[in-house]
Amino acid sequence: MEHNAKILLADDSHAIRFLVSEILTNAGFTVIEAEDGQEAIDKTYKENPDLLILDYEMPKKTGFDVVREVRSRTGYLHTPIIIFTAVSDKSTKLEGLGLDIDDYLTKPADEDEIVARVKLLLKRNKQKMDCNPLTRLPGNPSIQARVEQDIAAGHPFAVLYCDLNNFKSFNDKYGFEAGDRVLKTESQIIVSAAMQDPTSFVGHIGGDDFIVVCAFDKAEAIAQEIATKTDAVAPSFYNDEDRTNGYMISTNRKGETEKFNFLSIGIGIVHNTKKPLTSFAMVSNIGSELKCLAKKHENGSFYVLDRRA
Incomplete structure (x- = not known):
C-alpha cells in the first residue's frame, strides 16, 4: 500500500x-x-x-x-x-x-x-x-505477498496448508472459548515447528486454517513436528470422560449425533521442485487438494507431499 x-x-x-x-x-x-x-x-x-x-x-x-x-x-x-x-x-x-x-x-x-x-x-x-486478532499471525494479504515473493525468487520452496480435523464438532460441544484455546495452542505449535527454517513465514488464513512458507528441504520435518505435537496435546483439550473413551460424541454438520476422533491436523505440502508454481491461485488450488487428501487419514495427524511431476 x-x-x-x-x-x-x-x-x-x-x-x-x-x-x-x-x-x-x-x-x-x-x-x-x-x-x-x-x-x-x-x-x-x-x-x-x-x-x-x-x-x-x-x-x-x-x-x-x-x-x-x-x-x-x-x-x-x-x-x-x-x-x-x-x-x-x-x-x-x-x-x-x-x-x-x-x-x-x-x-x-x-x-x-x-x-x-x-x-x-x-x-x-x-x-x-492484517493480523488475526486471536493468534496475532499475518492474514491473507501478507500470505499472498510472501508466496508471490517466493514464486518470483525462483528458489526451491514449499507451502504447507494446515487444517485442523474435527474442530467444528469440538467447538459445538466445548464452546468458543475452548475453541480459541485450541487455535492459540495450534498456532504456537506451528510457529515453533517453523523455526527449523529461520527464513520461514507462518500465517493464519482464518478459522482453523494455517499456512507455512519455508525452504523445501525443511518442509517435511516441519510438517512432521506439527503433526506429532498436535497429536500429543490434543487429549488435553477434552474432559475426563472423553479422554477415557478416546473419542468425543457431538453433532455432525447434518445435526446428527456422531462419534468424533480427537483433534488432529491435515497438512498438504505444495512445492516447486517437480514443476514450476506460477501464481498464488495455483498454489492455493494444489494446497487445498492435498490438504483434503491428508484429512482423509483417520488415525491422527497426517501430511501429504505432492510427488507429481
Whole structure:
C-alpha cells in the first residue's frame, strides 16, 4: 500500500503545505491538502486517507480537535495520525495522551525523516490490520505477498496448508472459548515447528486454517513436528470422560449425533521442485487438494507431499 497511499496534510501555512506535499508526492504518495481543522475533518470523511498529518495549531479546529472527532468514528480508529508541532514541547505531548496519536514531528522536519516516519506508520498499520486478532499471525494479504515473493525468487520452496480435523464438532460441544484455546495452542505449535527454517513465514488464513512458507528441504520435518505435537496435546483439550473413551460424541454438520476422533491436523505440502508454481491461485488450488487428501487419514495427524511431476 505504501507508494499508493493517500495522505491528508492539514496546515494553515501555505508554505509548509507546499513543501511537505512536494516531499510526499516525490516519494510516491497522493496528497490531499487542508488549510484548517474543519476542512481536515471534512476531507478525511470524503477522501478516506490512509494517514493524517495534522498541524497542532490551526484555525477553526486544532490538530487535537481533529483527532478527537476522527477517532470517534469507528472506521478511523486505526488510521495513523502524525501531529506537526512548532517546538518539541513535552506539555503538548502530555495533552495528547489518550488521543491515540501515533507520532509527532517537530517543524521544520527533515525530508528524509518525514518520508521514513510515514512509511513506517503505514507499514505498521498494514501489519496490525492484517493480523488475526486471536493468534496475532499475518492474514491473507501478507500470505499472498510472501508466496508471490517466493514464486518470483525462483528458489526451491514449499507451502504447507494446515487444517485442523474435527474442530467444528469440538467447538459445538466445548464452546468458543475452548475453541480459541485450541487455535492459540495450534498456532504456537506451528510457529515453533517453523523455526527449523529461520527464513520461514507462518500465517493464519482464518478459522482453523494455517499456512507455512519455508525452504523445501525443511518442509517435511516441519510438517512432521506439527503433526506429532498436535497429536500429543490434543487429549488435553477434552474432559475426563472423553479422554477415557478416546473419542468425543457431538453433532455432525447434518445435526446428527456422531462419534468424533480427537483433534488432529491435515497438512498438504505444495512445492516447486517437480514443476514450476506460477501464481498464488495455483498454489492455493494444489494446497487445498492435498490438504483434503491428508484429512482423509483417520488415525491422527497426517501430511501429504505432492510427488507429481
